[in-house]
Amino acid sequence: MGQTTAGAAAAIDLEELLATRLLVxxxxxxxxxxxxxRLLEQSxxxxQQTIIDPEGDFVTLAERFGHLVIDAEDHTERS
Known part of the structure; x- marks a missing residue:
């Protein structure tokens, strides 16, 4: 995931993370x-994952993991 201040590889306990809450x-x-x-790929x-992605940053995960993609543009009311 990155490095500690000492330069060692930083690790995250994925099971602990999934059992709690997360703020990025x-x-x-x-x-x-x-x-x-990376968290989405690993977990x-x-x-089950629900990804709200207005910028389209994670659309390739749908191809890799078989996620359903719903384009909000198709469901926007127009006046």
Missing amino acids: QGNSGSGKSHLLR APWV
Whole structure:
């Protein structure tokens, strides 16, 4: 997932993470989407996922893991 301040590889206990809550916060360009993508890839075999993705950053995960993609544009009321 990254490195510790000492330069060692940082690890996350995925089981512990999935059993609790998670907040990912950071400035633009700080790697939030990259972190979320890696978490989604690693947890896909064990948990159901619902991804609300207005920017289309994670659409390739649908191809890889067989997710259903619903395009909000198709369901937007127009006046």
